[in-house]
Amino acid sequence: MAGRTLYEKIWDEHLVCAPEGESALLYIDLHLVHEVTSPQAFDGLRLNGRGVRRPDLTLATADHNVPTDPISVPVTDPVSRRQLEALEENCAEFAITVFPRGHENQGIVHVIGPELGVTQPGMTIVCGDSHTSTHGAFAALAFGIGTSEVEHVLATQTLPQQRARTMAVVVEGETPEGVSAKDVVLAIVSALGTGGGAGYVVEYRGAAIRRLSMEGRMTLCNMSIEAGARAGLVAVDDTTIDYLRGRPGVPSGGAFEEAAARWRGYVSDDDAVFDKVVTLDAASISPNVTWGTNPAQVVSLEGVVPDPADFADPDQASTTERSLAYMGLTPGTPIKQIPVDVVFIGSCTNSRIEDLRAAAAVAAGARVAPGVRALVVPGSHRVKKQAEAEGLDQVFLEAGFEWREPGCSMCLGMNPDQLRPGQRSASTSNRNFEGRQGRGGRTHLVSPAVAAATAILGRFATPEEVAR
Amino acid sequence: MKAVRVIEGRAVPLERSDVDTDQIIPSEWLKRVERTGFGRGLFSEWRDDPDFVLNDARFAGATILVAGPRFGTGSSREHAVWALMDYGFAAVIAPSFGDIFRNNSSKQGLVIAQLSGEDVEELTALIHEDPSRLVVVDVDQMNVEVPSTGWLRSFNLDPMTRQRLLNGWDDIGLSLRHAEEIAHYEATSRAPSLAGLFDAAGHIRR
Numbered sequence: 001m002a003g004r005t006l007y008e009k010i011w012d013e014h015l016v017c018a019p020e021g022e023s024a025l026l027y028i029d030l031h032l033v034h035e036v037t038s039p040q041a042f043d044g045l046r047l048n049g050r051g052v053r054r055p056d057l058t059l060a061t062a063d064h065n066v067p068t069d070p071i072s073v074p075v076t077d078p079v080s081r082r083q084l085e086a087l088e089e090n091c092a093e094f095a096i097t098v099f100p101r102g103h104e105n106q107g108i109v110h111v112i113g114p115e116l117g118v119t120q121p122g123m124t125i126v127c128g129d130s131h132t133s134t135h136g137a138f139a140a141l142a143f144g145i146g147t148s149e150v151e152h153v154l155a156t157q158t159l160p161q162q163r164a165r166t167m168a169v170v171v172e173g174e175t176p177e178g179v180s181a182k183d184v185v186l187a188i189v190s191a192l193g194t195g196g197g198a199g200y201v202v203e204y205r206g207a208a209i210r211r212l213s214m215e216g217r218m219t220l221c222n223m224s225i226e227a228g229a230r231a232g233l234v235a236v237d238d239t240t241i242d243y244l245r246g247r248p249g250v251p252s253g254g255a256f257e258e259a260a261a262r263w264r265g266y267v268s269d270d271d272a273v274f275d276k277v278v279t280l281d282a283a284s285i286s287p288n289v290t291w292g293t294n295p296a297q298v299v300s301l302e303g304v305v306p307d308p309a310d311f312a313d314p315d316q317a318s319t320t321e322r323s324l325a326y327m328g329l330t331p332g333t334p335i336k337q338i339p340v341d342v343v344f345i346g347s348c349t350n351s352r353i354e355d356l357r358a359a360a361a362v363a364a365g366a367r368v369a370p371g372v373r374a375l376v377v378p379g380s381h382r383v384k385k386q387a388e389a390e391g392l393d394q395v396f397l398e399a400g401f402e403w404r405e406p407g408c409s410m411c412l413g414m415n416p417d418q419l420r421p422g423q424r425s426a427s428t429s430n431r432n433f434e435g436r437q438g439r440g441g442r443t444h445l446v447s448p449a450v451a452a453a454t455a456i457l458g459r460f461a462t463p464e465e466v467a468r
Numbered sequence: 469m470k471a472v473r474v475i476e477g478r479a480v481p482l483e484r485s486d487v488d489t490d491q492i493i494p495s496e497w498l499k500r501v502e503r504t505g506f507g508r509g510l511f512s513e514w515r516d517d518p519d520f521v522l523n524d525a526r527f528a529g530a531t532i533l534v535a536g537p538r539f540g541t542g543s544s545r546e547h548a549v550w551a552l553m554d555y556g557f558a559a560v561i562a563p564s565f566g567d568i569f570r571n572n573s574s575k576q577g578l579v580i581a582q583l584s585g586e587d588v589e590e591l592t593a594l595i596h597e598d599p600s601r602l603v604v605v606d607v608d609q610m611n612v613e614v615p616s617t618g619w620l621r622s623f624n625l626d627p628m629t630r631q632r633l634l635n636g637w638d639d640i641g642l643s644l645r646h647a648e649e650i651a652h653y654e655a656t657s658r659a660p661s662l663a664g665l666f667d668a669a670g671h672i673r674r
């Protein structure tokens with residue numbers, strides 16, 4: 001018998017039952033909750049007289065909606081405020097730990113799980129948010145669910161699931177200097193297309209992946225959903241264990257070593273067979289940027305805006321044409337000549353300490369270009385505190401960046417941080433959909449270092465250009 | 469959810485691919501704590517355009533949406549399904565769908581009929597020819613028909629989704645029939661727990 005993939009191991013361990021003619025029931029180890037996709041689920045529980053089965057496996061935070069103004073400034077939007085209050089009320093009613101706005105543990109749901117150490121290898125983790133795939137960096141099977149499923153997990157701590165197919169995305173070799181995890185994942189999404197991962201759980205493998213830090217692996221797994229994949233995974237190794245050691249949610253001393261020994265089993269067996277294997281050469285990956293309105297529309301920073309005429313497939317040609325019209329771009333324009341209005345450094349893709357360090361290294365001693373608004377939004381209060389301890393806030397402030405309170409912020413523009421119609425942004429987030437950052441806004445996805453360089457030069461730029 | 473067997477109605481062709489959930493219902497609509505009233509936000513950024521197909525009087529009252537590949541990719545927001553249904557759609561026909569969107573639809577009784585790209589194009593052409601044509605989506609038989617033309621294509625539903633749609637079953641109720649197995653799993657497997665990690669105010673207990 002062939003060995004099992006990491007996904008299959010986690011699946012087998014969490015199978016509650018697989019009744020004939022029904023979907024398998026999978027046990028959920030950790031359910032993360034936020035204000036946007038949960039109120040209707042809690043209402044459903046009340047309506048049906050059901051309770052929360054395992055409040056001790058449920059953790060809630062405010063993130064999508066919170067303003068990033070100083071905490072002393074109240075939430076002015078009444079609808080947002082109502083939603084934030086509803087989260088606190090619901091959590092109080094059902095005895096769920098919640099981190100409201102301003103709480104020391106509050107932050108973007110996919111940033112706080114790992115940093116608190118409650119995201120652990122071999123777990124099943126769900127959240128009413130598609131970027132739950134982020135937690136796969138820890139060899140946890142983590143995926144986004146809708147509100148009905150949120151209610152289902154609250155009530156039963158299980159989910160009916162169909163077994164996914166498995167895909168190995170192997171990134172061989174070494175990435176060139178200056179290429180970040182964000183560039184790698186943009187290359188992967190571009191290679192797979194927005195639907196290429198549909199029905200699959202992807203495991204990222206290969207030398208270039210092993211060399212990534214946990215922050216980098218989170219960036220990578222985070223965007224699995226942009227290729228349509230159900231989840232992304234990276235196997236456990238020393239990097240995983242080292243990151244977890246000392247986190248509040250993990251055991252300490254001998255108990256940690258015991259847990260670590262068990263966690264090391266969360267790797268695919270050598271003879272495991274994947275349903276599909278896609279291989280990329282790390283050496284061919286360059287700093288990347290999206291030019292269109294889906295995250296697979298990627299081009300090298302050294303490249304030019306593509307021409308619809310370059311696409312043989314008529315569907316792709318018309319999609320390209322519509323994307324370019326929305327983005328206000330002319331085919332053939334060198335990327336580095338495109339000016340931006342706003343730079344956003346943040347989101348569950350790139351708002352961790354390492355991301356902020358990378359951006360600050362570029363910003364140090366420079367000035368944001370006149371007319372450009374540049375925001376830095378740490379992923380959590382813990383990240384913010386750490387960055388301030390390292391003096392990164394001062395670096396950003398001296399360079400003319402705004403230093404904000406944590407939250408999802410301009411990643412989806414549910415709070416006041418939004419693009420105005422026609423404004424162009426360089427953003428470290430994960431989606432460049434039409435209107436994602438504000439109605440009529442034009443989003444280009446980039447890495448933190450490229451975002452910082454772009455803020456300083458006022459047009460798309462590499463860090464080397466700033467140094468010069 | 470309500471049982472759904474056959475949907476008979478007129479169809480409207482969206483003729484766009486990669487319609488993500490941010491397009492279906494923009495994020496400004498996600499602040500609501502209710503489950504109803506999202507129809508007004510459906511495709512709201514496109515509905516300002518008088519040429520947008522939903523503004524075309526010939527398609528008013530259509531209950532079946534025909535779209536291009538990768539419909540409903542992106543965010544997990546079930547609000548996209550609520551918006552489509554609140555607006556009046558009972559089925560979506562497209563060559564492919566986002567996974568989470570497909571899941572969410574099945575929980576609400578929005579029928580997802582996946583046809584080949586060619587079939588979707590043919591259907592689109594038939595609707596354009598005569599927008600008043602009746603289209604039938606049959607969950608029981610798993611086919612899409614334009615009776616006035618004899619055009620008939622079948623689609624696939626996984627057996628469980630089909631049963632749930634036909635019977636209007638509540639997923640949670642179904643799973644709770646396995647309460648014993650769940651309890652057994654909890655008693656016998658390695659049980660993680662956050663108990664004791666945080667105090668009542670959510671601070672780390674140390």
Ligand code: SF4
Pocket residue numbers: 063064108109110129131347348349407408411412429430
């Ligand atoms: S930062 Fe953006 S992608 Fe991440 S959870 Fe928040 S809204 Fe979703």
